[in-house]
Amino acid sequence: MKRAIAALPVLVALIFGAFFLWGLNPNRDPNAIPSVLISQPAPEFDLPAVEGTGVPGLTRADLSGNPEPVVVNVFASWCVPCRAEHAVLTRMVERDGIRLFGINYKDKPKDASAWLEDLGNPYERIGSDLNGRAGIEWGISGVPETFIVAGDGTVLYRYVGPVVGAEAEKQFATALAQARTKNGGES
Amino acid sequence: MTWKMLAAAAMLAVLPFTAGAVEPDEILDDPALEARARVISKDLRCVVCQNQDIDSSNAGVARDLRLLVRERLVAGDTDKEVMAYVRARYGDFVLLKPPFNSSTYALWLAPAILMLFGAGTVFAVLRSSRRRLAAAGLSEDDERLVREMLASEKESGK
Numbered sequence: 173m174k175r176a177i178a179a180l181p182v183l184v185a186l187i188f189g190a191f192f193l194w195g196l197n198p199n200r201d202p203n204a205i206p207s208v209l210i211s212q213p214a215p216e217f218d219l220p221a222v223e224g225t226g227v228p229g230l231t232r233a234d235l236s237g238n239p240e241p242v243v244v245n246v247f248a249s250w251c252v253p254c255r256a257e258h259a260v261l262t263r264m265v266e267r268d269g270i271r272l273f274g275i276n277y278k279d280k281p282k283d284a285s286a287w288l289e290d291l292g293n294p295y296e297r298i299g300s301d302l303n304g305r306a307g308i309e310w311g312i313s314g315v316p317e318t319f320i321v322a323g324d325g326t327v328l329y330r331y332v333g334p335v336v337g338a339e340a341e342k343q344f345a346t347a348l349a350q351a352r353t354k355n356g357g358e359s
Numbered sequence: 360m361t362w363k364m365l366a367a368a369a370m371l372a373v374l375p376f377t378a379g380a381v382e383p384d385e386i387l388d389d390p391a392l393e394a395r396a397r398v399i400s401k402d403l404r405c406v407v408c409q410n411q412d413i414d415s416s417n418a419g420v421a422r423d424l425r426l427l428v429r430e431r432l433v434a435g436d437t438d439k440e441v442m443a444y445v446r447a448r449y450g451d452f453v454l455l456k457p458p459f460n461s462s463t464y465a466l467w468l469a470p471a472i473l474m475l476f477g478a479g480t481v482f483a484v485l486r487s488s489r490r491r492l493a494a495a496g497l498s499e500d501d502e503r504l505v506r507e508m509l510a511s512e513k514e515s516g517k
Contacts, residue, residue, distance in 0.1 A: 177483065180480070203409060205406060205449070205450070205452045206450060206452065207450070208447070208448065208449065208450040215448070278419070303423075304419070304420070304423045305423070305427075307420075307423070308420075308423055308424065308427060308448055309448060310448075311448045311449050311450070312420075313406035313407055313420060314407060314420070
């Protein structure tokens with residue numbers, strides 16, 4: 173009995189030590205909000221085209237029945253990191269041949285089309301989410317956010333913040349490769 | 360004069376507590392619905408500024424969620440249905456009071472378990488120290504020795 177009690181402080185120290193070790197892990201982001209959409213069908217939404225861009229709008233129906241995964245990017249011309257991310261997305265479209273859909277979040281069509289004219293338009297379709305309601309359906313907390321949606325319309329992956337920098341791009345590329353093999357395995 | 364100034368000071372002091380992030384154009388005409396919206400908004404976490412409820416947050420998404428809550432209420436949803444609607448989109452994370460389920464057992468039960476553990480430790484320590492005190496009483500031989508010493512002290516003191 174006494175020996176057991178003597179061992180207690182060590183046990184307590186070990187438990188707390190393990191807890192601190194878990195807490196100090198630099199890869200753990202306490203601010204990360206787990207998305208409820210992962211492995212769920214994409215939410216219902218129906219967005220009109222952004223005037224002046226020349227590409228059609230985006231609806232839920234466009235996300236199902238695709239032969240391979242598509243990328244849905246939430247962006248806005250007023251969002252500074254989106255400008256940096258734009259180059260990465262353009263490269264992914266041109267080099268990797270991904271299909272890129274856009275949700276233009278709370279943006280004036282005029283600003284959005286001017287922004288895309290200036291930087292180039294990598295998006296196949298862009299939906300104009302003027303009041304941010306589609307953003308809520310997707311559970312976003314800000315722009316930019318990027319989703320990978322399987323061919324059947326299931327959301328596979330969510331990236332919060334700009335996909336910019338080696339680390340982020342690697343993470344995203346891995347997720348995309350996984351999505352592609354998964355999609356290929358199913359069909 | 361003075362009480363007027365006092366009243367003005369009191370009103371000014373109260374002002375910061377009444378001023379929320381809710382903007383005039385968001386407020387519903389029906390005071391009962393608005394009151395329910397305020398209560399619901401206080402239980403929903405803002406996903407941008409994560410330790411604030413959406414009722415007091417100035418973030419854009421918080422405003423959108425406030426509007427959404429009011430819209431659902433006007434459409435005839437119950438408070439529970441409104442909560443479920445937001446939760447379906449943002450998950451348990453959006454609730455300021457986390458639900459009791461398998462991922463939160465540790466959160467809800469840890470305080471009680473730690474309390475029990477602490478109480479048990481205190482109880483065990485107290486009981487063992489009391490036993491030690493009882494055992495530390497003088498034996499009969501010792502008692503006699505002390506008596507003799509005291510007696511000899513008295514005699515020499517005379």
